[in-house]
Amino acid sequence: PDAPDAPDTPATPSAEDYAEQPVPLATVFLIIGTPLLLILAATFSSIALDPSTLRSVIEFFGHPFVALTIALLMAxxxxxxxxGWSRKSLETVSTSSLKPVGNILLVVGAGGIFGAVLKGSGIADALADTFNDVGLPVVVLAYLISVVLRVAQGSATVAIVTTAGIVVPLVEGQDLSQAHLALIIMAISAGSIFASHVNDGGFWIVAKYFGISERDTLKSWTVLESVLSVAGFAMAAVLSVFI
Incomplete structure (x- = not known):
C-alpha cells in the first residue's frame, strides 16, 4: 500500500519564489533613503537648532545606529x-548577510587597532614630527601617507583610519577651521583609493563581476581609481589655499 502522505510543512521561500515579484523601486528608495534623511536631519539640527527637546529627539533618531536599525526593521x-516571508526565512537571510559584514568589521577593527597602536606607542607622534620637519602642508602629507598605506596593504579603510591616527598630532594645537579639517579628511580619503591593484578586494570584485582579466582590470579600474584620487586631492589642495 502507498505510504500515507506526509503532512504539509511550510516551505522556506527562496530567491526563485520571488523572482516574479520584483520589489517596487519606490520601496527600495524608501528603505535606503530613510536612514540618510534621519542622519542629515540630525547633522543640520546640531547646527541650526538651539539645545532643546526637539533637537535631542532628532539627534537620537539621526544617530547612525538608530537610523540604520530603523532601516533594518523597515526592510x-x-x-x-x-x-509572506516566514520567521525562518528572515533568520536565514539575516544570518547569510552577516558573513560579508563580519569581514568588513574585521578590516575596520584591524585598521582602528593599527592606528591606536601607532598613536599609543608614540610612532604616530614621531612620524608627525618627521613629516612636520619636511615643511609640506598637512593636506599634502595626509594624502601622501594615505597613498603609501593604500598601495602597501590594499585596504582603503585601513589607510584612512591609520593615516588619521598619524595626522592627528600634526593638526592638534594649530587651531584649524572646520573647513580646513574637512579638506584634510578629503585628502586622506582621496589617497585611500589610489592605485587599486591585486591586494585590494575591490579590484577582484570588479574583475570577477565584469568577467575581465587582471590585465584589463589594471588598465581600466586601477587607472580610474588613480584619476579619481588625484582629482580629489587636487581639489582639496586648491581649496586649502583659500580657506
Missing part, C-alpha cells in the same frame, strides 16, 4: 513580512 517588514 524586514517591507521586503519580508509583507511579502
Amino acid at each position: 524586514y517588514y517591507l521586503l519580508g513580512i509583507r511579502r
Whole structure:
C-alpha cells in the first residue's frame, strides 16, 4: 500500500519564489533613503537648532545606529513580512548577510587597532614630527601617507583610519577651521583609493563581476581609481589655499 502522505510543512521561500515579484523601486528608495534623511536631519539640527527637546529627539533618531536599525526593521517588514516571508526565512537571510559584514568589521577593527597602536606607542607622534620637519602642508602629507598605506596593504579603510591616527598630532594645537579639517579628511580619503591593484578586494570584485582579466582590470579600474584620487586631492589642495 502507498505510504500515507506526509503532512504539509511550510516551505522556506527562496530567491526563485520571488523572482516574479520584483520589489517596487519606490520601496527600495524608501528603505535606503530613510536612514540618510534621519542622519542629515540630525547633522543640520546640531547646527541650526538651539539645545532643546526637539533637537535631542532628532539627534537620537539621526544617530547612525538608530537610523540604520530603523532601516533594518523597515526592510524586514517591507521586503519580508509583507511579502509572506516566514520567521525562518528572515533568520536565514539575516544570518547569510552577516558573513560579508563580519569581514568588513574585521578590516575596520584591524585598521582602528593599527592606528591606536601607532598613536599609543608614540610612532604616530614621531612620524608627525618627521613629516612636520619636511615643511609640506598637512593636506599634502595626509594624502601622501594615505597613498603609501593604500598601495602597501590594499585596504582603503585601513589607510584612512591609520593615516588619521598619524595626522592627528600634526593638526592638534594649530587651531584649524572646520573647513580646513574637512579638506584634510578629503585628502586622506582621496589617497585611500589610489592605485587599486591585486591586494585590494575591490579590484577582484570588479574583475570577477565584469568577467575581465587582471590585465584589463589594471588598465581600466586601477587607472580610474588613480584619476579619481588625484582629482580629489587636487581639489582639496586648491581649496586649502583659500580657506
